[in-house]
Amino acid sequence: xxxxxxxxxxxxxxxxxxxxxxxxxxxxxxxxxxxxxxxxxxxxxxxxxxxxxxxxxxxxxxxxxxxxxxxxxxxxxxxxxxxxxxxxxxxxxxxxxxxxxxxxxxxxxxxxxxxxxxxxxxxxxxxxxxxxxxxxxxxxxxxxxxxxxxxxxxxxxxxxxxxxxxxxxxxxxxxxxxxxxxxxxxxxxxxxxxxxxxxxxxxxxxxxxxxxxxxxxxxxxxxxxxxxxxxxxxxxxxxxxxxxxxxxxxxxxxxxxxxxxxxxxxxxxxxxxxxxxxxxxxxxxxxxxxxxxxxxxxxxxxxxxxxxxxxxxxxxxxxxxxxxxxxxxxxxxxxxxxxxxxxxxxxxxxxxxxxxxxxxxxxxxxxxxxxxxxxxxxxxxxxxxxxxxxxxxxxxxxxxxxxxxxxxxxxxxxxxxxxxxxxxxxxxxxxxxxxxxxxxxxxxxxxxxxxxxxxxxxxxxxxxxxxxxxxxxxxxxxxxxxxxxxxxxxxxxxxxxxxxxxxxxxxxxx
Ligand code: SAH
Numbered sequence: 001x002x003x004x005x006x007x008x009x010x011x012x013x014x015x016x017x018x019x020x021x022x023x024x025x026x027x028x029x030x031x032x033x034x035x036x037x038x039x040x041x042x043x044x045x046x047x048x049x050x051x052x053x054x055x056x057x058x059x060x061x062x063x064x065x066x067x068x069x070x071x072x073x074x075x076x077x078x079x080x081x082x083x084x085x086x087x088x089x090x091x092x093x094x095x096x097x098x099x100x101x102x103x104x105x106x107x108x109x110x111x112x113x114x115x116x117x118x119x120x121x122x123x124x125x126x127x128x129x130x131x132x133x134x135x136x137x138x139x140x141x142x143x144x145x146x147x148x149x150x151x152x153x154x155x156x157x158x159x160x161x162x163x164x165x166x167x168x169x170x171x172x173x174x175x176x177x178x179x180x181x182x183x184x185x186x187x188x189x190x191x192x193x194x195x196x197x198x199x200x201x202x203x204x205x206x207x208x209x210x211x212x213x214x215x216x217x218x219x220x221x222x223x224x225x226x227x228x229x230x231x232x233x234x235x236x237x238x239x240x241x242x243x244x245x246x247x248x249x250x251x252x253x254x255x256x257x258x259x260x261x262x263x264x265x266x267x268x269x270x271x272x273x274x275x276x277x278x279x280x281x282x283x284x285x286x287x288x289x290x291x292x293x294x295x296x297x298x299x300x301x302x303x304x305x306x307x308x309x310x311x312x313x314x315x316x317x318x319x320x321x322x323x324x325x326x327x328x329x330x331x332x333x334x335x336x337x338x339x340x341x342x343x344x345x346x347x348x349x350x351x352x353x354x355x356x357x358x359x360x361x362x363x364x365x366x367x368x369x370x371x372x373x374x375x376x377x378x379x380x381x382x383x384x385x386x387x388x389x390x391x392x393x394x395x396x397x398x399x400x401x402x403x404x405x406x407x408x409x410x411x412x413x414x415x416x417x418x419x420x421x422x423x424x425x426x427x428x429x430x431x432x433x434x435x436x437x438x439x440x441x442x443x444x445x446x447x448x449x450x451x452x453x454x455x456x457x458x459x460x461x462x463x464x465x466x467x468x469x470x471x472x473x474x475x476x477x478x479x480x481x482x483x484x485x486x487x488x489x490x491x492x493x494x495x496x497x498x499x500x501x502x503x504x505x506x507x508x509x510x
Contacts, residue, residue, distance in 0.1 A: 011118015039090030125202025147174020250277025285454030376404025
């Protein structure tokens with residue numbers, strides 16, 4: 001069995017994508033196949049590389065989940081193909097996760113495996129609800145119990161013993177037998193006043209809690225209508241839930257944002273959002289590639305290097321900067337030959353300026369506001385008409401800047417150096433749309449017209465009026481409106497402004 005694969009049984013944590021272990025995350029990056037079930041959130045799934053084969057074995061709208069035997073078989077088959085298989089399970093794989101059963105078949109076939117424990121919902125969902133699982137004043141133990149067995153399954157739960165423990169009782173899979181659980185505990189002598197809680201979809205953007213007592217938990221849950229997954233907690237520690245509540249108080253606590261920027265750039269925005277407590281689903285809607293035909297670039301560069309008069313290199317996006325220098329490198333052009341005293345650099349905004357500074361070059365010209373017109377105006381007021389301008393840009397860059405320059409009487413050349421292509425990992429399109437329909441996504445961020453177009457192209461013909469689009473800049477917003485989206489625009493064309501606007505909206509809502 002020399003070329004057989006290997007299986008990693010990995011705990012994904014309870015929902016918040018940040019609660020997977022470092023090891024688990026690293027394995028997601030290197031797996032050939034990820035087999036996951038229904039509890040895994042989109043915010044984590046979207047982090048699996050696009051090339052990785054994904055197999056969903058949980059329940060999905062209308063479909064039944066695979067049986068345990070089928071799942072075992074799928075894992076085995078992939079491993080026998082020689083693949084690196086990650087079996088991704090909610091929480092910890094061994095806490096009511098049937099992880100043990102999934103290993104039996106692998107053992108039989110001599111397939112190597114590793115287990116990567118996860119943060120179990122039994123502890124973390126409580127923490128996110130402000131309930132410490134133990135507390136010196138209230139309890140000296142905690143117990144994790146299945147709520148299923150109360151329906152007369154194999155091993156029955158000893159309620160008599162539980163009622164006497166004085167520990168924190170944590171019931172998993174117990175929502176549908178909540179009434180029975182509470183009644184049994186009271187019958188065995190627990191006070192009806194004992195604090196009890198139901199914690200729904202804990203650690204996700206939509207977590208909710210109902211804090212009550214053993215006697216009234218069922219009634220209080222019925223009032224709000226609960227969803228799964230949910231945990232029932234019984235014990236004095238539930239008293240602390242209000243006092244220690246913290247998630248809901250974060251500036252963007254309970255807010256889920258879909259970020260559509262290109263992968264390389266998405267993380268800046270995502271970090272800002274995470275810092276404020278938001279949940280972020282990163283699903284780029286565009287990608288960029290260098291242009292195939294480099295002849296125009298080669299000609300322009302040659303010209304620039306031959307001329308002795310002042311000339312400008314104009315770069316209008318951080319991607320443009322990256323592409324420009326990577327093309328120079330590909331052409332094996334030594335920067336010492338290229339950068340002369342008469343060469344100037346103009347950028348359209350601060351992000352592009354920062355990208356340029358990474359190459360040790362400080363821009364000579366940058367408009368105060370970020371738009372093609374503003375850059376044109378900056379040239380008009382401070383640059384001599386004899387100086388030549390070279391615009392190295394995306395093939396699809398708009399005509400605002402060139403039109404302005406032409407009118408102002410400048411000599412300029414446009415040199416396309418990269419394409420922006422609509423691109424989304426189609427694996428998640430249905431899940432994204434489903435989340436938007438269920439109002440589980442509060443904002444879809446669009447930072448350029450091309451992200452709008454990429455998103456629309458991937459999603460296909462739908463009623464976009466339910467898409468809560470938040471856009472940078474009028475032009476981006478125009479495109480979003482064209483598809484009928486529900487559009488808001490950040491006051492300034494920066495990501496900070498976008499984040500600030502979300503915080504303000506939440507304050508108003510709270
Ligand atoms: N292995 C998992 C538990 C699997 S059993 C773990 O360690 O967390 C499934 C049960 O876990 C659900 O019925 C529910 O009771 C609980 N659960 C899992 N994730 C949850 C979440 N995010 N919020 C509330 N309960 C959750």
